[in-house]
Amino acid sequence: MWRVGGAMGVACLIDLPRESDLRNRAVACSRSIQNSKGFGMRLFVATSMRIHAVFAHRRTTCWRSRLPMAAFAGIVGILLAGPQRDVVAEETKASDRPNIIYILADDMGYSDIGCYGSEIATPNLDALADNGIRFTQFYNTARCCPTRASLLTGLYPHQAGIGHMMDDRGHDGYRGDLNRNCVTIAEVLGQAGYRTYMSGKWHVTKTVQPKDESGKHNWPRQRGFDRFYGTIHGAGSFYDPNSLTRDNHLISPYADSQYQPETYYYTDAISDHAVRFIEEHRDQIDQQPFFMYVAYTAAHWPMHALEKDIAKYRGKYDAGYQAIRDARYQRMIDLGVIDAGSTINWPIPDAWKLTKFLDWDIRNMEVYAAMIDNMDQGIGRIIASLKATGQFDNTLICYLQDNGGCAENYGRGKIGPPREDKPTLPPLADDYLEPDMQPKQTRDGYPVRVGKGVMAGPADTYIGYGRGWATVSNTPFREYKHWTHEGGVSTPMIVHWPARIDRRGELEKTPGHLIDLMATAVDVAEADYPEIFHDGQSIQPMEGKSLLPTFAGRPLQREAIYWEHEGNRAVRRGDYKLVAKGAEGQWELYNIAADRSEQNDLATQQPQIVKELAALWQAYAERANVFPLKPRPLGH
Numbered sequence: 051m052w053r054v055g056g057a058m059g060v061a062c063l064i065d066l067p068r069e070s071d072l073r074n075r076a077v078a079c080s081r082s083i084q085n086s087k088g089f090g091m092r093l094f095v096a097t098s099m100r101i102h103a104v105f106a107h108r109r110t111t112c113w114r115s116r117l118p119m120a121a122f123a124g125i126v127g128i129l130l131a132g133p134q135r136d137v138v139a140e141e142t143k144a145s146d147r148p149n150i151i152y153i154l155a156d157d158m159g160y161s162d163i164g165c166y167g168s169e170i171a172t173p174n175l176d177a178l179a180d181n182g183i184r185f186t187q188f189y190n191t192a193r194c195c196p197t198r199a200s201l202l203t204g205l206y207p208h209q210a211g212i213g214h215m216m217d218d219r220g221h222d223g224y225r226g227d228l229n230r231n232c233v234t235i236a237e238v239l240g241q242a243g244y245r246t247y248m249s250g251k252w253h254v255t256k257t258v259q260p261k262d263e264s265g266k267h268n269w270p271r272q273r274g275f276d277r278f279y280g281t282i283h284g285a286g287s288f289y290d291p292n293s294l295t296r297d298n299h300l301i302s303p304y305a306d307s308q309y310q311p312e313t314y315y316y317t318d319a320i321s322d323h324a325v326r327f328i329e330e331h332r333d334q335i336d337q338q339p340f341f342m343y344v345a346y347t348a349a350h351w352p353m354h355a356l357e358k359d360i361a362k363y364r365g366k367y368d369a370g371y372q373a374i375r376d377a378r379y380q381r382m383i384d385l386g387v388i389d390a391g392s393t394i395n396w397p398i399p400d401a402w403k404l405t406k407f408l409d410w411d412i413r414n415m416e417v418y419a420a421m422i423d424n425m426d427q428g429i430g431r432i433i434a435s436l437k438a439t440g441q442f443d444n445t446l447i448c449y450l451q452d453n454g455g456c457a458e459n460y461g462r463g464k465i466g467p468p469r470e471d472k473p474t475l476p477p478l479a480d481d482y483l484e485p486d487m488q489p490k491q492t493r494d495g496y497p498v499r500v501g502k503g504v505m506a507g508p509a510d511t512y513i514g515y516g517r518g519w520a521t522v523s524n525t526p527f528r529e530y531k532h533w534t535h536e537g538g539v540s541t542p543m544i545v546h547w548p549a550r551i552d553r554r555g556e557l558e559k560t561p562g563h564l565i566d567l568m569a570t571a572v573d574v575a576e577a578d579y580p581e582i583f584h585d586g587q588s589i590q591p592m593e594g595k596s597l598l599p600t601f602a603g604r605p606l607q608r609e610a611i612y613w614e615h616e617g618n619r620a621v622r623r624g625d626y627k628l629v630a631k632g633a634e635g636q637w638e639l640y641n642i643a644a645d646r647s648e649q650n651d652l653a654t655q656q657p658q659i660v661k662e663l664a665a666l667w668q669a670y671a672e673r674a675n676v677f678p679l680k681p682r683p684l685g686h
């Protein structure tokens with residue numbers, strides 16, 4: 051290992067260290083330069099070609115800026131460093147950089163997991179909450195694609211090119227494709243020596259079925275991830291997902307020699323591949339930490355779940371929408387994630403409740419609960435694999451949801467047909483690549499059915515759970531996925547990191563947003579956020595704040611948080627939130643601290659605050675590529 055000479059002497063490598071040791075030492079040395087005020091300088095001479103790999107490492111950027119380029123030429127690197135004791139101390143810190151796992155769930159309301167008030171069993175998420183922090187005012191962007199663009203890049207979605215979905219609407223804020231003036235967390239942490247894995251839903255490119263390799267320019271492997279298993283598209287059958295991909299190759303789940311479970315179920319597959327990546331990382335634990343992005347499609351429609359999981363919820367929703375909402379509301383108050391003084395449990399209008407098809411809709415909710423239950427089981431397996439590999443304590447895990455409960459009427463319009471007695475269509479070959487978000491048939495030849503009365507769960511159904519249950523999911527907030535009222539943009543956010551967080555089980559009321567996840571990752575990984583990337587492209591500054599101070603209970607300073615999606619707009623500054631429905635909608639003003647259910651519009655009473663916040667939003671929209679609002683798709 052390393053030996054060093056006297057206080058001003060020359061130190062040589064006595065035997066060749068591993069590359070990770072070299073990297074940590076280079077990092078330690080760079081810090082020592084910054085920290086060595088008042089101490090003498092120490093000259094190291096390293097005689098290894100491998101040191102160049104270390105120098106190429108992004109972590110040493112501050113190094114390069116402080117030393118003449120000549121120092122890097124040839125096989126000798128000259129390192130200037132501080133006293134030996136600093137090096138040792140800093141080296142320990144450098145090697146202790148945590149793994150980071152961001153877990154994102156799909157189309158779930160604020161009250162849908164146990165530790166935020168749900169009756170759905172999520173013991174593994176609850177355990178993370180018991181030993182970590184729950185944010186009570188964390189926000190997403192109200193929709194799948196923009197949330198993923200924002201989470202991945204630390205920008206507001208239009209700045210990353212995805213203000214709407216995966217379609218190009220002719221303006222830079224709405225290209226439906228990540229642009230080249232942003233970087234993903236994987237790109238940044240990869241440069242900082244992290245291994246990068248992703249399992250799950252991507253949904254930030256418009257080329258789901260590329261004609262050739264160039265169409266994969268914004269697939270996960272091309273945007274910084276070392277390994278990928280999941281779907282490029284944003285929704286599909288859980289038994290036969292379209293655009294299923296391993297690394298850079300479209301695959302069929304039924305002709306995949308690397309993964310053949312007894313029953314293929316996408317949520318299980320996402321969990322199993324996250325576990326597989328953690329286990330494969332075992333040999334590299336001493337060399338590099340990892341970043342992993344686990345993006346579940348639970349509980350996005352279709353309501354697909356395994357019978358073993360549905361069985362746990364049979365009969366649990368027979369009391370109907372209002373009774374379940376009432377029970378959730380009380381539990382949320384008991385848990386402290388909301389308070390009674392600033393929310394109301396407004397009654398669900400009768401017009402939103404099904405009566406004739408109530409049994410069918412109860413089944414939809416049983417399946418929805420089972421989807422979340424299965425996801426939680428998978429998170430349990432991820433936790434177990436971290437424990438088994440000794441990585442649990444120093445892994446930062448954040449769990450959150452991409453938008454609020456979904457009131458879309460998918461598959462709920464007409465009355466659906468009964469299942470045929472036997473298959474009516476030819477079976478599909480194992481290697482058939484499912485092209486459709488909603489398959490036309492099952493693998494064994496049953497037509498896929500939609501409509502009222504079609505009992506959800508199996509592969510030949512394709513149903514959403516509808517407005518009544520979405521209102522329960524979003525207890526006690528207004529609106530849903532798509533809208534920027536609290537029901538659209540509020541998400542649980544569980545943060546778990548035993549090595550650094552002592553506030554076990556506490557609630558954190560500081561507002562936060564997806565944009566903060568890049569800043570947090572950069573902070574805890576001690577990475578450098580680049581100004582230039584992608585072969586000379588300038589990179590927009592990240593918008594978010596590191597959440598690290600909040601982990602220790604310290605406040606965050608920020609101007610405001612902003613939203614725009616499909617003309618729905620909002621800005622929150624302090625306790626005040628200005629929000630509007632649609633591009634033509636009037637501004638509404640709420641004091642969220644007093645009225646998080648957004649019932650008492652203060653716009654006419656406090657016109658000065660409306661004016662100030664509207665001006666803030668306008669400035670944001672102009673600088674962040676938001677205009678024009680609701681651009682029409684190309685060709686329309």
Ligand SMILES: [Ca+2]
Pocket residue numbers: 156157193194350452453
């Ligand atoms: Ca979603």
